[in-house]
Amino acid sequence: MSDLTIPERAFLSLKWLGLQEARQGNREPLARAVIGVLVVATLAIMLASLATGPIAVPVLELLPHVPAYFLSALEGAPEGVTLRDWIVVMEIRLPRVVLGALVGAALAVSGAVMQGLFRNPLADPGIIGVSAGAGFGAALFIVLGNAALAPLMALFGIYAVPLAAFAGGLITTLLLYRIGTRSGITSVATLLLAGIALGALTGAMTGLLVYVADDQQLRDLQFWGLGSLAGSNWDKVLSAAPIILAMLLGVPFLSRGLNALTLGEAAAAHVGIRVQRLKNISILLVAAATGASVAVSGGIGFVGIVVPHLLRLTMGPDHRYLLPASALLGACLLIAADTLARTIVAPAEMPIGIITAFAGAPFFLWILLRRRGLTGL
Amino acid sequence: MTVRKRNHICSLTAALALTAAAMLAPSRPILAEPARGQDASRVVAIGGSVTEIVFALGEQDRLIARDTTSTYPAQAAALPDVGYIRALSPEGVLSVDPDLILMLDGSGPQETVDVLKKSGIAIAGVPEDFSSAGIVHKVRTVGEALGVSDKAEPLALKLEADLAAARSEAEGQAAGTRVLFILSTKGGRILASGSGTAADGILKLAGATNAVADFTGYKQLSDEAILSAAPDVVLMMDRGGDHGAGAEELFSHPALAQTPAGKNKRLIKMGGQYLLGFGPRTAEAIRDLAQQLAAIRS
Amino acid sequence: MLHQSITAAVSTSALVVDRVGVAAGKVPIVRDLSFRAEAGRMLAIIGPSGSGKTTLLRAMTGEVSYSGSVVLAGYEVRGLGPEALATLRGVLPQASQISFPLNVSEVVGLGLTGERRGRRHRHLRIAEALARVGLTGFESRVYQDLSGGEQQRVQLARVLCQVWEPLPLDGPPRWLFLDEPVSSLDIRHQVQIMRLAQDYARRGGGVIAVMHDLNLTAAFADEVLVMRGGERLAFGQREEVITAKLLSEAYDFPLEILKREGARSVIVPAGGEEAPGP
Numbered sequence: 001m002s003d004l005t006i007p008e009r010a011f012l013s014l015k016w017l018g019l020q021e022a023r024q025g026n027r028e029p030l031a032r033a034v035i036g037v038l039v040v041a042t043l044a045i046m047l048a049s050l051a052t053g054p055i056a057v058p059v060l061e062l063l064p065h066v067p068a069y070f071l072s073a074l075e076g077a078p079e080g081v082t083l084r085d086w087i088v089v090m091e092i093r094l095p096r097v098v099l100g101a102l103v104g105a106a107l108a109v110s111g112a113v114m115q116g117l118f119r120n121p122l123a124d125p126g127i128i129g130v131s132a133g134a135g136f137g138a139a140l141f142i143v144l145g146n147a148a149l150a151p152l153m154a155l156f157g158i159y160a161v162p163l164a165a166f167a168g169g170l171i172t173t174l175l176l177y178r179i180g181t182r183s184g185i186t187s188v189a190t191l192l193l194a195g196i197a198l199g200a201l202t203g204a205m206t207g208l209l210v211y212v213a214d215d216q217q218l219r220d221l222q223f224w225g226l227g228s229l230a231g232s233n234w235d236k237v238l239s240a241a242p243i244i245l246a247m248l249l250g251v252p253f254l255s256r257g258l259n260a261l262t263l264g265e266a267a268a269a270h271v272g273i274r275v276q277r278l279k280n281i282s283i284l285l286v287a288a289a290t291g292a293s294v295a296v297s298g299g300i301g302f303v304g305i306v307v308p309h310l311l312r313l314t315m316g317p318d319h320r321y322l323l324p325a326s327a328l329l330g331a332c333l334l335i336a337a338d339t340l341a342r343t344i345v346a347p348a349e350m351p352i353g354i355i356t357a358f359a360g361a362p363f364f365l366w367i368l369l370r371r372r373g374l375t376g377l
Numbered sequence: 378m379t380v381r382k383r384n385h386i387c388s389l390t391a392a393l394a395l396t397a398a399a400m401l402a403p404s405r406p407i408l409a410e411p412a413r414g415q416d417a418s419r420v421v422a423i424g425g426s427v428t429e430i431v432f433a434l435g436e437q438d439r440l441i442a443r444d445t446t447s448t449y450p451a452q453a454a455a456l457p458d459v460g461y462i463r464a465l466s467p468e469g470v471l472s473v474d475p476d477l478i479l480m481l482d483g484s485g486p487q488e489t490v491d492v493l494k495k496s497g498i499a500i501a502g503v504p505e506d507f508s509s510a511g512i513v514h515k516v517r518t519v520g521e522a523l524g525v526s527d528k529a530e531p532l533a534l535k536l537e538a539d540l541a542a543a544r545s546e547a548e549g550q551a552a553g554t555r556v557l558f559i560l561s562t563k564g565g566r567i568l569a570s571g572s573g574t575a576a577d578g579i580l581k582l583a584g585a586t587n588a589v590a591d592f593t594g595y596k597q598l599s600d601e602a603i604l605s606a607a608p609d610v611v612l613m614m615d616r617g618g619d620h621g622a623g624a625e626e627l628f629s630h631p632a633l634a635q636t637p638a639g640k641n642k643r644l645i646k647m648g649g650q651y652l653l654g655f656g657p658r659t660a661e662a663i664r665d666l667a668q669q670l671a672a673i674r675s
Numbered sequence: 676m677l678h679q680s681i682t683a684a685v686s687t688s689a690l691v692v693d694r695v696g697v698a699a700g701k702v703p704i705v706r707d708l709s710f711r712a713e714a715g716r717m718l719a720i721i722g723p724s725g726s727g728k729t730t731l732l733r734a735m736t737g738e739v740s741y742s743g744s745v746v747l748a749g750y751e752v753r754g755l756g757p758e759a760l761a762t763l764r765g766v767l768p769q770a771s772q773i774s775f776p777l778n779v780s781e782v783v784g785l786g787l788t789g790e791r792r793g794r795r796h797r798h799l800r801i802a803e804a805l806a807r808v809g810l811t812g813f814e815s816r817v818y819q820d821l822s823g824g825e826q827q828r829v830q831l832a833r834v835l836c837q838v839w840e841p842l843p844l845d846g847p848p849r850w851l852f853l854d855e856p857v858s859s860l861d862i863r864h865q866v867q868i869m870r871l872a873q874d875y876a877r878r879g880g881g882v883i884a885v886m887h888d889l890n891l892t893a894a895f896a897d898e899v900l901v902m903r904g905g906e907r908l909a910f911g912q913r914e915e916v917i918t919a920k921l922l923s924e925a926y927d928f929p930l931e932i933l934k935r936e937g938a939r940s941v942i943v944p945a946g947g948e949e950a951p952g953p
Contacts, residue, residue, distance in 0.1 A: 259788065264772070272761030
């Protein structure tokens with residue numbers, strides 16, 4: 001490489017990035033390059049987040065010992081590492097980074113799938129009622145957990161609220177699905193409208209709970225609503241990971257169908273896609289993954305809209321690349337936002353939903369304004 | 378089988394394998410030898426009353442940090458703050474490198490407490506009970522945790538006697554006065570303290586009657602509830618604002634205005650930690666409150 | 676997966692519609708309709724609005740359920756799944772809106788959704804399809820920015836990609852279904868697309884087009900099916916069916932066919948210089 005001139009080197013690197021081919025209409029090499037970059041970025045951000053915090057910990061020295069910890073071969077801190085440093089990384093920061101990655105990936109991919117299914121770049125996972133239902137489920141247990149629902153609370157302990165959120169999300173989605181599906185055919189338009197109605201209903205019911213809540217419960221509700229990764233531990237990772245991983249691994253199979261769906265449902269069927277099955281699986285996976293995410297981290301918004309849209313502008317709308325890239329970028333962004341959340345007002349912690357909203361809302365507006373000629377949605 | 382089916386099976390297997398790996402992973406705690414805290418020289422105090430007790434025992438030199446509610450005495454406020462008692466960040470607490478944490482009941486969240494327990498640092502829980510016996514017990518507990526039971530015992534006995542005296546003095550002065558303790562009036566909603574709260578406890582000690590003892594905890598009161606409570610006096614925490622303006626604003630609330638307290642504009646404001654802390658200053662707070670109640674009734 | 680109900684007399688190169696009916700709830704839209712089309716020829720379906728032309732097309736493409744029988748390439752359409760149907764026939768819709776900024780190459784590539792071939796072949800096929808419709812060099816253009824005519828040609832390229840070989844070596848002839856394919860185009864592009872469809876038929880494929888324009892029909896179709904009120908009014912060779920009498924009856928409107936010396940006949944409303952009366 002050293003004997004090439006500078007313009008030649010630039011040309012080669014551009015070619016490697018796939019930009020040249022993209023200009024000729026083929027965006028696949030570019031998409032692959034973006035994914036490669038994102039993989040590196042995700043790992044880098046995870047490391048950076050592990051190394052950030054009020055306590056300075058030599059993260060790189062600790063890392064080699066991590067696999068031994070998971071294989072239960074390690075008791076206490078490894079040699080040469082203080083217990084405090086070990087605890088900070090293994091019990092505080094690492095579960096938080098892992099959870100942030102899982103939740104960020106889940107929300108971003110869910111957003112991409114919903115946008116593909118509804119053929120609208122402004123759709124987000126909340127559109128199928130998951131977030132509203134999960135919020136209501138959590139509110140129910142936060143407020144009534146000491147009174148009417150005390151026995152259930154005692155049964156599930158600290159898992160009560162997350163379970164309630166997950167269940168609430170799934171039930172709402174199921175309800176919405178039933179309303180929108182007739183004779184085996186789901187109308188996305190009906191889903192959208194019914195989602196609005198159902199969202200209003202759960203909002204009202206949650207409002208009722210807010211009204212009877214006491215001070216402490218109100219504060220809990222508010223923090224839950226804004227979303228937070230504080231208090232992440234391995235138990236939470238364990239409860240959310242299987243569902244989210246299953247979704248992330250299953251979703252690539254929807255790529256072909258979602259791509260074809262761009263032409264419209266009729267044309268997608270003509271081209272060979274089983275459209276109703278695509279809808280069923282998409283909705284199920286998104287509801288499960290979003291429900292699990294919301295259950296462990298509260299309501300974090302905008303990740304589902306911002307990430308896929310950003311990527312679509314960069315690497316094109318091919319879902320075979322968009323979905324994995326969304327997972328990676330979602331993980332990156334959420335970890336970055338979380339790192340910010342816990343350093344910006346240290347020692348207190350800002351709820352992460354505030355940061356994603358602050359970053360996401362202006363971006364959302366920018367999308368709206370930028371749409372071609374401001375013509376209809 | 379087709380390529381697609383094989384891909385399906387591969388990913389499902391991968392998902393299951395990862396899940397299995399995660400399940401084998403640590404739910405078991407990191408083992409650590411719990412240190413003995415009695416000789417600790419780097420102590421973190423969580424809870425206003427706990428901090429006050431440490432100072433009262435003369436052990437403040439061993440303190441290196443405190444929580445947000447520990448504002449008395451002034452030297453305590455000068456120490457680094459590791460966060461609000463109910464929203465502690467584990468890293469924040471660990472960052473000051475303590476060897477003993479004195480934790481008042483109600484510290485949280487639970488996840489933080491769990492992590493701190495795993496860290497091997499000695500943790501002494503200090504129980505909270507809104508009574509004079511509770512205060513005495515706190516002193517003994519903190520004293521034992523710090524290894525200074527010989528100093529704690531005389532302090533405990535002294536406080537016990539002082540509290541008993543304050544109680545009997547207050548008995549005559551404030552007997553039967555119906556007091557409504559209002560936590561906040563934000564958004565026009567009156568949040569009051571029922572039974573089982575710190576406010577309820579201090580009212581009992583001062584010999585007054587809690588106007589809304591028929592529920593536990595903090596609840597928002599409806600207009601009717603306020604009217605049927607019919608308090609003679611309203612008691613609130615002093616958050617640094619000036620006293621006069623508070624009464625005008627407060628009693629402009631339509632329901633409150635109709636109560637005996639409202640008709641006579643009877644409002645008492647006292648410092649939060651002082652009044653409700655249930656620590657070394659409580660005897661003084663009882664006398665103070667009883668005097669103010671007596672004065673306001675005449 | 677494939678339910679075969681091949682009637683003895685039918686070869687796999689025909690499309691046989693037998694007593695087909697389609698109803699929306701209780702209301703019949705297509706009634707008791709039968710005909711037979713052969714690959715290698717273009718069949719145009721004409722008739723006034725509301726005569727059920729598009730509904731019939733949708734029954735034949737497997738989009739709506741029907742009573743009776745539609746046999747395509749030897750299989751009952753009702754019994755075939757989307758993947759199987761996609762290997763046998765392509766459908767060109769009237770117009771296509773796309774909600775994401777795909778470029779032309781990506782839209783055409785969607786026709787290859789059912790394909791298992793490698794990347795190299797994909798791009799070759801896309802390039803060839805674009806060449807067929809006269810859009811070479813348009814690969815990186817954004818679909819949403821194109822004119823109606825260009826968009827329709829891109830869609831045709833996509834459909835051609837899907838059913839590339841009208842007469843494959845290892846299967847029955849393939850079919851092209853067109854739903855009012857040129858309604859929103861200017862005359863130059865109308866002719867261009869009709870020529871492409873005709874070419875597909877000439878190369879051995881079956882072509883069925885629901886048509887609005889009578890003159891284009893007269894110019895390109897080999898056979899014509901005339902519908903009225905959901906029923907078959909007439910079916911046969913173009914010369915037999917395109918008569919003033921039959922067309923006037925079908926459209927309930929006086930039409931006449933003007934013959935010109937050495938040039939194509941033209942179908943116009945009947946009457947003189949003034950505006951046509953009822």
